[in-house]
Amino acid sequence: MVESIDARGVTVGGKLIPCGAVLWTAGVSPSPLVKMLGIATDRAGRACVGPFLSVPDTPNVFVVGDTATLVQNGKPLPGVAQVAIQQGRYVGRLISRELSGRRPPGPFRYFDKGNMAVVGKNFAIMETRHIRLAGSTAWFAWAFIHLLFLPQLQNRLRVERQWLWSYFTGQRSSRLVTEAPRFGK
Secondary structure: OEEEEEOOEEEEOOEEEEOOOOOOOOOOOOOOHHHHHOOOEOOOOOEEOOOOOEEOOEEEEEOOHHHEEOEEOOEEOOOOHHHHHHHHHHHHHHHHHHHOOOOOOOOOOOOOOOEEEEEEOOEEEEEOOOOEEEEHHHHHHHHHHHHHOOOOHHHHHHHHHHHHHHHHHOOOOOOOOOOOOOOOO
16 A cells, blocks of 8 residues: 655555656545445446436436446446536436426437547547547647537636647646635625
8 A cells, every 4th residue: 555655756565666757547436425325336336327327226316427337338337527427417307307297318328429638738639439630630629629618608718818828838827716715695
């Protein structure tokens, strides 16, 4: 078990392993709430959910994201943001339809939109079912898609300005909250 990480290296079992870079590859663990519910889990501790993302035998309890496991096409869905976002939207629609007396949607189906990652300045990778890109074209595609999915125009403009500033100056911008929050008013 890792005891500490500092500029000298990693300490494990009381012994220092000298190194200049540490890459942490440990996985995430599901919420402890799943254990408290006493429901069926997979070997990683994620709640096993049915096709409507509800807990079996408890139709009004839903589990989504990387705390849930759902098998689709013979494989469990990956614990990535794309899956969680789609599951959250699905459950929101399902609850809304039930509350308004309409028929619920069909079972949840995940649609894989592909993967994108920025590797460095002017370089990214992008992979979908039909497209594989790497380099500056993928970097521009990543930036465009990222901005497109930000909520509200003011957020898009602010992020775009920050990116341009960082791109041309090499400096990162920051947002400071200068006023303490007021609770109870």
